[in-house]
Amino acid sequence: MSVAFTKEEDNEAAAAYLPERPISPHPNLVTASGLAKLDAALAAAKDAVACAQTNVDLKSDRSAMARAARDFRYFSSRRASAQLFEPAGEPDVVVFGRQVTFRRDDGRTQSFRIVGEDEADAAQGMISHISPIAKALLGRRVGDIAALNGSELEVISVAPQRMPITQAPVSIGGSSPSGPS
Secondary structure, three states: OHHHHHHHHHHHHHHHHHOOOOOOOOOEEEEEOHHHHHHHHHHHHHHHHHHHOOOHHHOHEEEEEOOOHHHOOOOOOOOHHOOOOOOOOOEEEEOOOOOOEEEEEOEEEEEEEEOOOHOOOOHOOOEEOOHHHHHHHHOOOOOOEEEEEEEEEEEEEEEOOOOOOOOOOOEEEEOOOOOOO
8 A cells, every 4th residue: 555545544534533622611601692693503513514424525524524523512512501591680780691881990991791601702792701801790780890900890881781883892982992801
Protein backbone atom coordinates (compact mmCIF):
# COMPACT_ATOMS: atom_id res chain seq x y z
CA MET A 1 0.00 0.00 0.00
CA SER A 2 1.25 3.46 -0.85
CA VAL A 3 2.20 5.82 1.95
CA ALA A 4 -0.04 8.46 0.33
CA PHE A 5 -3.14 6.30 0.89
CA THR A 6 -2.23 5.69 4.52
CA LYS A 7 -1.69 9.40 5.24
CA GLU A 8 -4.94 10.31 3.50
CA GLU A 9 -6.86 7.79 5.59
CA ASP A 10 -5.15 9.06 8.78
CA ASN A 11 -6.05 12.66 7.93
CA GLU A 12 -9.65 11.68 7.26
CA ALA A 13 -9.87 9.76 10.54
CA ALA A 14 -8.38 12.71 12.43
CA ALA A 15 -10.84 15.10 10.78
CA ALA A 16 -13.73 12.86 11.82
CA TYR A 17 -12.72 13.07 15.47
CA LEU A 18 -13.87 16.33 16.97
CA PRO A 19 -13.86 17.07 20.66
CA GLU A 20 -17.30 17.52 22.20
CA ARG A 21 -18.61 21.04 22.64
CA PRO A 22 -18.26 21.87 26.34
CA ILE A 23 -21.44 21.77 28.40
CA SER A 24 -21.60 24.38 31.13
CA PRO A 25 -21.87 23.17 34.72
CA HIS A 26 -24.23 26.09 35.50
CA PRO A 27 -28.03 25.80 35.44
CA ASN A 28 -29.23 26.14 31.84
CA LEU A 29 -31.62 29.06 32.38
CA VAL A 30 -33.28 30.34 29.20
CA THR A 31 -35.70 33.08 28.26
CA ALA A 32 -38.62 32.30 25.94
CA SER A 33 -36.64 33.67 22.99
CA GLY A 34 -33.60 31.66 24.10
CA LEU A 35 -35.69 28.48 24.18
CA ALA A 36 -36.95 29.21 20.66
CA LYS A 37 -33.35 29.69 19.48
CA LEU A 38 -32.34 26.38 21.09
CA ASP A 39 -35.25 24.65 19.35
CA ALA A 40 -34.19 26.16 16.00
CA ALA A 41 -30.54 25.18 16.53
CA LEU A 42 -31.57 21.63 17.45
CA ALA A 43 -33.75 21.36 14.33
CA ALA A 44 -30.92 22.70 12.15
CA ALA A 45 -28.48 20.21 13.70
CA LYS A 46 -30.93 17.35 13.11
CA ASP A 47 -31.32 18.45 9.48
CA ALA A 48 -27.52 18.63 9.08
CA VAL A 49 -27.16 15.06 10.33
CA ALA A 50 -29.89 13.84 7.97
CA CYS A 51 -28.28 15.71 5.07
CA ALA A 52 -24.84 14.30 5.87
CA GLN A 53 -26.29 10.77 5.98
CA THR A 54 -28.09 11.03 2.63
CA ASN A 55 -25.83 13.28 0.55
CA VAL A 56 -23.25 11.12 -1.26
CA ASP A 57 -20.62 13.87 -1.24
CA LEU A 58 -21.13 14.63 2.45
CA LYS A 59 -21.37 10.94 3.34
CA SER A 60 -17.76 10.50 2.22
CA ASP A 61 -16.74 13.63 4.16
CA ARG A 62 -16.34 12.17 7.63
CA SER A 63 -15.56 15.56 9.17
CA ALA A 64 -18.91 17.00 7.98
CA MET A 65 -20.75 14.08 9.57
CA ALA A 66 -18.71 14.43 12.76
CA ARG A 67 -19.51 18.17 13.01
CA ALA A 68 -23.21 17.57 12.39
CA ALA A 69 -23.40 14.76 14.95
CA ARG A 70 -21.44 16.75 17.55
CA ASP A 71 -23.74 19.77 17.15
CA PHE A 72 -26.81 17.52 17.39
CA ARG A 73 -25.54 15.98 20.66
CA TYR A 74 -24.73 19.43 22.07
CA PHE A 75 -28.07 21.04 21.23
CA SER A 76 -29.99 17.92 22.33
CA SER A 77 -28.28 18.13 25.71
CA ARG A 78 -28.81 21.88 26.05
CA ARG A 79 -32.49 21.59 25.07
CA ALA A 80 -33.05 18.73 27.51
CA SER A 81 -31.54 20.72 30.38
CA ALA A 82 -33.15 24.07 29.49
CA GLN A 83 -35.09 25.71 32.32
CA LEU A 84 -37.51 28.36 31.05
CA PHE A 85 -37.32 31.33 33.38
CA GLU A 86 -39.51 34.39 32.94
CA PRO A 87 -38.85 37.53 34.99
CA ALA A 88 -41.15 37.92 37.98
CA GLY A 89 -41.28 39.95 41.14
CA GLU A 90 -40.75 43.63 41.72
CA PRO A 91 -40.24 45.51 38.43
CA ASP A 92 -37.30 47.63 39.64
CA VAL A 93 -35.12 44.65 40.65
CA VAL A 94 -32.48 43.22 38.30
CA VAL A 95 -33.36 39.58 37.60
CA PHE A 96 -32.72 37.06 34.83
CA GLY A 97 -34.48 38.05 31.60
CA ARG A 98 -34.70 41.77 32.36
CA GLN A 99 -32.95 44.66 30.69
CA VAL A 100 -30.69 46.66 33.02
CA THR A 101 -29.16 50.05 32.33
CA PHE A 102 -26.24 51.11 34.50
CA ARG A 103 -23.64 53.86 34.74
CA ARG A 104 -19.94 53.08 35.15
CA ASP A 105 -17.41 55.12 37.15
CA ASP A 106 -16.12 56.75 33.95
CA GLY A 107 -19.60 58.06 33.05
CA ARG A 108 -20.41 55.49 30.35
CA THR A 109 -23.96 54.23 30.44
CA GLN A 110 -24.62 50.71 29.16
CA SER A 111 -27.66 48.53 28.82
CA PHE A 112 -27.81 44.75 28.66
CA ARG A 113 -30.45 42.06 28.95
CA ILE A 114 -29.44 39.25 31.28
CA VAL A 115 -30.04 35.96 29.46
CA GLY A 116 -28.92 32.34 29.30
CA GLU A 117 -25.46 31.28 28.20
CA ASP A 118 -26.50 30.06 24.75
CA GLU A 119 -28.27 33.28 23.79
CA ALA A 120 -25.69 35.69 25.23
CA ASP A 121 -24.24 38.10 22.66
CA ALA A 122 -22.76 41.30 24.08
CA ALA A 123 -22.73 42.93 20.63
CA GLN A 124 -26.52 42.50 20.61
CA GLY A 125 -26.90 43.79 24.17
CA MET A 126 -27.38 40.39 25.83
CA ILE A 127 -25.07 39.03 28.54
CA SER A 128 -25.05 35.69 30.29
CA HIS A 129 -26.37 35.41 33.82
CA ILE A 130 -22.99 33.97 34.82
CA SER A 131 -20.97 36.92 33.45
CA PRO A 132 -19.20 39.15 35.99
CA ILE A 133 -21.44 42.14 35.17
CA ALA A 134 -24.63 40.12 35.57
CA LYS A 135 -23.44 38.56 38.82
CA ALA A 136 -22.66 42.02 40.20
CA LEU A 137 -26.06 43.43 39.17
CA LEU A 138 -28.47 40.57 39.90
CA GLY A 139 -30.73 41.38 42.85
CA ARG A 140 -29.93 45.10 42.76
CA ARG A 141 -32.59 47.80 42.56
CA VAL A 142 -32.72 51.05 40.66
CA GLY A 143 -30.36 53.43 42.46
CA ASP A 144 -28.21 50.67 43.97
CA ILE A 145 -24.45 50.58 43.48
CA ALA A 146 -22.74 47.31 42.56
CA ALA A 147 -19.00 46.64 42.83
CA LEU A 148 -17.16 45.08 39.89
CA ASN A 149 -13.39 44.66 39.72
CA GLY A 150 -12.71 47.67 41.92
CA SER A 151 -15.17 49.95 40.13
CA GLU A 152 -18.79 50.84 40.74
CA LEU A 153 -21.88 50.33 38.61
CA GLU A 154 -25.00 52.35 39.40
CA VAL A 155 -28.31 50.79 38.36
CA ILE A 156 -30.24 53.45 36.43
CA SER A 157 -33.21 51.47 35.16
CA VAL A 158 -34.66 47.99 34.86
CA ALA A 159 -37.03 47.05 32.03
CA PRO A 160 -39.08 43.87 31.64
CA GLN A 161 -37.57 42.97 28.26
CA ARG A 162 -34.79 43.84 25.87
CA MET A 163 -35.11 47.24 24.27
CA PRO A 164 -34.44 47.43 20.52
CA ILE A 165 -30.79 48.03 19.74
CA THR A 166 -29.93 50.42 16.94
CA GLN A 167 -26.15 50.23 17.36
CA ALA A 168 -23.68 47.67 18.70
CA PRO A 169 -23.36 47.71 22.43
CA VAL A 170 -25.55 50.49 23.71
CA SER A 171 -23.63 53.47 24.99
CA ILE A 172 -25.44 56.62 26.06
CA GLY A 173 -23.06 59.53 26.48
CA GLY A 174 -19.42 58.87 27.38
CA SER A 175 -17.09 56.88 25.14
CA SER A 176 -17.98 53.73 23.21
CA PRO A 177 -17.90 50.60 25.31
CA SER A 178 -15.33 47.96 24.59
CA GLY A 179 -17.73 45.27 25.78
CA PRO A 180 -18.66 43.94 29.20
CA SER A 181 -16.03 43.45 31.86
